[in-house]
Structure formats: C-alpha cells, structure tokens
Amino acid sequence: xxxxxxxxxxxxxVAAATCNHCQQSLVATQPVSGQPATVARxxxxxPFDRRLLATLLDAAIACAPLGVVGIVAAAVAWAxxxxxxxxxxxxxxxxxxxxxxxxxxxxxxxxRGQSIGKKKLGLMVVHLxxxxxxxxxxxxxxxxxxxxxxLIPYLGxxxxxxxxxxxxxxxxxxDLAADTQVIAVESYRPAA
Numbered sequence: 001x002x003x004x005x006x007x008x009x010x011x012x013x014v015a016a017a018t019c020n021h022c023q024q025s026l027v028a029t030q031p032v033s034g035q036p037a038t039v040a041r042x043x044x045x046x047p048f049d050r051r052l053l054a055t056l057l058d059a060a061i062a063c064a065p066l067g068v069v070g071i072v073a074a075a076v077a078w079a080x081x082x083x084x085x086x087x088x089x090x091x092x093x094x095x096x097x098x099x100x101x102x103x104x105x106x107x108x109x110x111x112r113g114q115s116i117g118k119k120k121l122g123l124m125v126v127h128l129x130x131x132x133x134x135x136x137x138x139x140x141x142x143x144x145x146x147x148x149x150x151l152i153p154y155l156g157x158x159x160x161x162x163x164x165x166x167x168x169x170x171x172x173x174x175d176l177a178a179d180t181q182v183i184a185v186e187s188y189r190p191a192a
Contacts, residue, residue: 010111042169048164048170050121054115057117066097068096069089076088108139109136112185113133113134124185124188125182131190134178139178142180160172
C-alpha cells in the first residue's frame, strides 16, 4: 500500500519512516487506522499579482499550440486553399486542443503542486487536510469548477478572480471544492 510524500509528492510505502525520494522523515505523517494524517491549516493569501502572472503563463503554455495551428492554417488558406487549411486545422488542431485541455486540468498536480507558471513565480497548491502538494485529481476538480463558472453568460469568467480577491486565504470556488489553497512557496511548512 502506497501514500504520497507530503514533501515531494512522490509515492512511498505507507510504513516508510523516510521518503526514499527526498529523504524527509515521515514519522509524524504516518496515517492512523489507514487514514491520511490531517493538518488542515490555512496559509497566508498568495500575492494576487503573482497568481495572475502564473495563470497567464500557464494559459500561454496551454494555448500556444492552438495559436501556431491557427497561424499555419491562415497562411495555408491564403497561399494555397481553404480546403487544405481546413484539413490541416483538423489534423493538427485536434491534438493541440487535447494538449490545452490536458495541461489545463492537470497542471497544478505536478510535483510540489506547481504548474510551470506557479513554479516560475514561486507559488504552489497545497491540499489543506493533508498539507501535501496538490494531486492531479485535486487539480482537475479545481479546474472543473472554474470551467463551470465560465459557462455563466457574460460575466462567468469574473467569478473566480473576484472570489480570490474577497475570500479568506484567497481560496477560489475550485479551491473550496478540492480543499486546496494557492500559497507562496516560502509560506509552505511541511508536517514535521
């Protein structure tokens, strides 16, 4: 039986006293009766400007292939024909769209709970009950809630940023659903 190391998010045996990946002691984080250890702390709110820049960087990473496909298809339509551009758009655009969806949903479930944007800006996502970095399933739930709010006509895309600014700890609706929080890396205190 395996569990996730709260320091490096790698899988380790439940009975392990030390993580064989990061060498951190796991004695205080041993589960009781098969349940994960709970910490449930709330960290200080992460700086909004860093969160915004991380979001924009992650959006660029997710959508860059779609932009390239669009430019190539437009150039082919202009130089050759619209039919060829359509075929190129479908054949190359579908994988680019899949990449954007995949990255969008799992990005915060990367090692240490950091997407590429969050890593560059010194942020991470923490699962509060376990005090461990965000997992891929928690990341997907966070993004699913955001996708749902974005379906609200006209102003849905504003819901999550407004909640981040107003909520204690800067926890948006997706964070409340996944029981996570975006924090500055320097604020993270692994379980001792």
